[in-house]
Amino acid sequence: MANGPVIEARDLRRTYKTTTGVLRRKPLEVEAVRGISFAVEQGELFGLLGPNGAGKTTTIKMLITLLLPTSGEARVLGHDVVADAREVRKRIGYVFGGDRGLYERLSALDNLRYFAELYGVSGKAQRSRIDEVLELVGLKGREQERVAGFSRGMRQRLHIARGILHDPEVVFLDEPTIGVDPVGARELRTMISGLIAAGKTVLLTTHYMFEADALCDRIAVIAKGQIVGEGTPEALKAGVAEGRVTEIEVFGVGEAVVERLRGLAGVTAVAVEDRDQKQLLVVQTTGERELTAPLLAELDGIKVGRVTSREPTLEDAYVALVGTE
């Protein structure tokens, strides 16, 4: 066991090079991760929270050695993810969300046997270890069935079983509950908590605030490739505890109006949620003064529905940090 953080990223950057256009191709550089630094301690469940495209998966893929960083440095259990990729791979488990990542034509047992072999689980230990993980993820008795017939939740449990087959010290979970129904997602969260109870260090990426709140010891909020907030869920909530949130139902609000609202003194964040024919403006304010009247004044000429005011939630803290539009 290495001294110091189990996972450490220092000024990690990743740029993708691509092209645009069909006939006249122009090179384009996209900065997916822009100087991320964080450290995860032994036995900690650390969450990378952010919207789609924030750079969470790119960050995790650099840490699990699937992508080379453009610059910066990252270590897992003291091993450099670029120079000692194989040493890192031996010690980590990687689970991602979604339907892919399994050999569907074969059974769950076949899949686990194959990956046990790839991860160097000895032939003698395979049977007992596979039984153990099947029990842990609640797939015992279903292992002979073809994966093609599995529900999304069952696949996800199989993913977790695959990821921990070789009893890794560190587990990377990339949006493991995405697309899973609420009951299945809750079961998965229980499983993830179980990993921490078993002494693993877990790095979890998610864009579900409540999931990060329920599971993580610490959270780094990531937006547009940068960490915009880091701390315990409580500390992040405390960051917006003083403010107020005004929710305004509107019909056909434009981007220019939203920008004007953002420019109002005392407004810290504005989010627009589409709801069928209407939109919901979620306006966060400092709470130092009543802003309902100025807000409505800016919406002059736009059909306005119900207006409510409430205390901020953790989700508001997240919205304030990522500045979601």
Place this chain on the structure above:
Amino acid sequence: MRTARLLALGWLFHFRMLSQSAFDGFLAILWPLFFATVAFFMFRSGHSVGGLAPVALGAAVMGVWTATSVSASSPLQRERRLGTLELLVAAPSNLATMLLSVCLATSTIGLYCIVATLIWARLLFGIHVPVAHPVSFVLGIVGIVVTIGSLGFLMAVAFVRSRRAWALGAVSEYPIWLVCGFLVPITLLPGWVRPISWLLGPTWGMRAIRAGAFGGDALPDVAMCLVLAAIYIGGGVLLLDTVLDSARKRATLSLT
């Protein structure tokens, strides 16, 4: 020891997976029969001097090559589609061994082509293929499966880097039929083509199978198959790290 175990179990795993695809199975049944039928009609109308038995063998090997070359890209393409290529790369085991097991499983599926084509030739066209030296014949078949599987591995290494590399497999399908003398003796080809033929394992595999069938010493040709297979594997292994680094740099592993 561990490499051999991984190779064997990986081969079995992928062989089972390939065998359970109704679509691939359907194509595997139809393709060799289609190729064989075209070849038989073509050579029969041309009053082939040596009879149709060599054509039957050539058509059989055409099927193996097609199953592997076009499919050499498809196992990797399939891994990309399934999202398992990243998992293979992220595993601590040797990626070369994993890829080789996939390619050998694919070329083993090609064995079916040999059997199917020969039965087809016998039943539909009344072509009897003699087997003068059964042991040499079987060794020739093993040699060609190994050498084609290994050549597929070398191609597969390219597919790790780029998803567009599947085109390489598709493009190589027909030229190899000609250059390796499956249907037309390579002595009929321009002189400059022959060195290319000699560098390709299927050329020697074809010779070995013909030697086993019609009489002759198949062992030197089988040995050439194995030597070239070793070169393809060695080349692939040497290239793999570079290719993998390039894929990690260009972020092409997750592309489907």
